[in-house]
Amino acid sequence: MTVLLVALGAAVGAPLRYLTDRAVQARFGSAFPWGTLTVNVTGSLLLGVVFGAAADPAVSALVGTGFCGAFTTWSTFGYETVRLVRSGARRAALANVALSVAAGLGAAWLGFAVAHLLAN
Amino acid sequence: MADSPRTDPDVDLRQPGDRVELRARPATTLVVIAGGGVLGTLARFGAQTALPHRPTGFPWATFGVNVLGCLLIGVLMVLLTRVWVGRPLLRPFLGVGVLGGFTTFSAYVLDVEQAVRAGVPATALAYLTGTVLAALGAVWAGETVTGWLLDRAGVGRVAG
Numbered sequence: 560m561t562v563l564l565v566a567l568g569a570a571v572g573a574p575l576r577y578l579t580d581r582a583v584q585a586r587f588g589s590a591f592p593w594g595t596l597t598v599n600v601t602g603s604l605l606l607g608v609v610f611g612a613a614a615d616p617a618v619s620a621l622v623g624t625g626f627c628g629a630f631t632t633w634s635t636f637g638y639e640t641v642r643l644v645r646s647g648a649r650r651a652a653l654a655n656v657a658l659s660v661a662a663g664l665g666a667a668w669l670g671f672a673v674a675h676l677l678a679n
Numbered sequence: 680m681a682d683s684p685r686t687d688p689d690v691d692l693r694q695p696g697d698r699v700e701l702r703a704r705p706a707t708t709l710v711v712i713a714g715g716g717v718l719g720t721l722a723r724f725g726a727q728t729a730l731p732h733r734p735t736g737f738p739w740a741t742f743g744v745n746v747l748g749c750l751l752i753g754v755l756m757v758l759l760t761r762v763w764v765g766r767p768l769l770r771p772f773l774g775v776g777v778l779g780g781f782t783t784f785s786a787y788v789l790d791v792e793q794a795v796r797a798g799v800p801a802t803a804l805a806y807l808t809g810t811v812l813a814a815l816g817a818v819w820a821g822e823t824v825t826g827w828l829l830d831r832a833g834v835g836r837v838a839g
Contacts, residue, residue: 570713573712573716573717577771594690599784599785603789625720629779631783631784634751634774636784663785667792
């Protein structure tokens with residue numbers, strides 16, 4: 560049952576990452592990886608909410624492990640950062656790492672705090 | 680040949696192929712990404728279940744999948760540009776789907792926060808920076824070694 564929920568969440572999360580990345584690029588251009596930053600920060604916020612609300616195991620599997628896991632990505636983030644370094648844009652690469660980690664942590668903390676507050 | 684080197688392995692709108700793929704075959708592209716995403720995510724779930732960590736421990740499973748996924752995306756993107764040319768569904772399936780689903784940024788971030796909350800800030804910092812250094816090094820190594828091996832074999836050398 561848990562495996563099915565994880566799979567279902569992933570089946571929605573992965574294509575939604577592709578569509579979101581695409582939509583952000585279409586609007587803001589693709590020189591800096593804003594699309595990947597958007598999915599990673601949004602997914603971190605949502606996972607923070609799931610944990611903060613102490614959601615039951617089924618919801619954690621569906622939304623946390625499945626959806627948020629497939630919606631966010633380390634491989635794309637890592638590849639884009641290395642491409643920035645290799646193309647000489649070291650400052651942009653550093654900014655991408657710092658911004659992604661800081662905004663991801665802030666978003667997860669915010670989601671956790673708000674959900675925790677509402678759940679108690 | 681592409682107009683400029685690819686930056687985003689998921690979708691890069693500066694690549695002519697990426698710009699048209701969703702319009703050319705919308706259902707196939709999204710279904711292939713979803714299928715790959717399910718496979719990658721289940722593999723990650725398997726690793727996380729087999730190697731659970733306590734809030735005060737080092738999240739080895741998530742660290743491992745993120746570093747391995749980064750190594751593989753480096754290998755994959757070189758193969759896609761030099762060997763597996765003209766297969767429009769391979770990148771959506773393997774790159775966007777399988778590796779995107781296998782690796783996770785949200786769990787990485789939450790692991791860091793849980794370690795801080797559990798009162799082990801040194802573990803949190805080691806995990807945070809260790810993942811960044813190992814994963815970026817893995818992308819670099821995957822690209823470099825694959826490119827070097829293909830050069831040696833004389834395969835798919837980019838003309839010009």
